[in-house]
Amino acid sequence: MEYFVQQLINGITLGSIYGLIAIGYTMVYGIIGMINFAHGDIFMVGSFVALIVITALGLTASSGIGIIFASLILVLLCAMVVSSAFGWTVERLAYRPLRGSFRLAPLITAIGISIVLQNYIQIAQGARVKPLQPIFSGGYTLMGGGESGAFLVQISNIQIMIISVTFVLMAIFSLIIAKTSLGRAQRSCEQDRKMASLLGINVDRTISLTFVMGAMLAAVAGLMFLLYYGVIDFYIGFVAGVKAFTAAVLGGIGSLPGAMLGGLLIGLIETFWSAYFSVEYKDVAAFSMLVIVLIFLPQGLLGKPEVEKV
């Protein structure tokens, strides 16, 4: 039981990170119907920028808690700005010229961009894994321990931070989509791009902003990943990207709460699989999940069934 609860906490933490990345996939897919294959690598770039800024600030666990919080906010802002610049540039250079072209074209450039970003970071930052000394330490013991000697269930401060930041961001982004004019523009572009542009919506700008928003969330996920695992390399974007995409599909692509739910589920599946079966095959479990979901529930958990038009 204690072991189960512990894995549940770990799974939710991992799932939050996947969920944040998945939102980027789901928003872009919803609006222009393409899989932004390079999104996982934007997440990786965000993670590296966070690492650079943390190192430049000289942040360590011995700094005061206030300083750590203030600097982390700065780190987050930097990572978000740089990732957005990457996301925006990629959209402008690689996807926009191909809009209206045949369907495979942007997917191919997306794969190209993914290769470019991975190798760019590999050259600029080196191929070796980057370890980061833990900045946050400590946590709370929830169950077990003591005289009984039962399995200790702990939740660390990082986990609390990751889960809470994710939920706050989710709430903010849901509000943006639901209430602001940008959100309305996005939803209208999602329904009918031509009609939206006839009604005076700047479709190109809306799409660019969607990419920027996705990249920002990916940067947040990047920072969380860095703080949680403490090691990153230039290749983390690929696997995380595929899993986040799986999450987006599982939740129903195009649906924001769906992406979050899918992320949590994938995180839980992966964690429980590693905990109870085998660590080596955890990726297989996540990918098999994708296949199973697509076969039996192609529209996802919270998605709308797609209507095929002639």
Added chain:
Amino acid sequence: MTDVSQNTTGAFARLDFGAITKDLLVTLFLGLVIFGTTVGFKTKTSVGGLTIETHMVTAAILIAIIVGGRLVLWMTLWSRPAGQSKSIIPDGVKTALSSKMGLLGKYFGPIMLVFAVMFPFLPTTDRYLLDLGILVLTYVMLGWGLNIVVGLAGLLDLGYVAFYAIGAYSYALLAHYFGFSFWVCLPLAGILAAFWGLILGFPVLRLRGDYLAIVTLAFGEIIRVVLLNWYQFTGGPDGLSGIPRPTFFGLAFKRGEGNFADYFGLEYSTIHRIMFLYFLILILALITNFVTKRLRGLPIGRSWEALREDEIACRSLGLNTTTIKLTAFATGAMFAGFAGSFFATRQGFISPESFTFIESALILAIVVLGGLGSQMGVVIASIAMIGGFEIFREAEQFRMLIFGLSMVLIMVWRPRGLISTREPTIFLKEKKGVSSDMVAQGEGH
């Protein structure tokens, strides 16, 4: 960095300094943010943890290059009056060139074939070039195999390398556990790969294009992870070594009596084996091409192309789309299986390292950049890709970066691939090439 010209095509009859300045400022800003952070500061692992190394000069040079490059583009290409072609080549030259190209296109295939057969005997051909030729032909074969799936049937397969791996491992394992020879395993590897194509294809082929792409990608990764972790059976990350070399009708390419060189009274040389491998892959590739061409004329090939153009129309005409997709998937997989067992016998050693996603991406890039559905395009793209890799061998680090960049640039420049006209399989009275701009392609609903 921004491509403003997309929106305001041709509006700049003369230089619009306001717009250019704005564009250059945006470029400068993006350059500062992108290169200033990720190139300007490099994290280094040292004893006491991470330290920062600054590379401001490199970052500044990169920023100067992109800003300068955009300025040059604004001064030249993007400042032409409206209506004028944006291409560098004048229109007159272009039409003359295209008619010449048409003539060349007719004879290009046979010329290439003759060249490919002559290639090992040319005086300039050494061991290195021959090895390169084998590599190019392997990719030509893989490209042609994938072309059936992507180019003809319009199904985007991002996990094609899985079948290549299945072919390679089938041969290696059959040889390892049962001692089967290459010639027995070659058809078996193809059949096994096709069989796996059916098994994997059956549940997923109901999916629409993009989903199919991701699921095939997932399958590719699953196969790789299994190969990597099933240590007792596949050797895991260590791979399998000592895979038997092929024989020429039972004659081994070895020194000594009763072997190839001895039998034909030749002096023993290692080049014989390489030459043999070269012709082997050439024949395998030609078989792939021949079968594809023949299939295109048969009902099954036509229904592949019909499926690519419009799945709904296909279904309403009573075609069983699942069968069509499965046959395309399995046929493509079969050729990958052949190529895989060739790869195993050529290398003598295989490990999951050789079957990563990047390999799938490379094969897909060859097919797409060559022009979907075009057999000749695959050849040209393979030569360009593998040749390009060899040219940039010195710049090992930058090779993949250049590969990715060229993939993006070629796609933006020619979304339809290098050879973008298509020959119809059936025609009325006159055979005319159909420009691919006229048809939807690779929709794979």
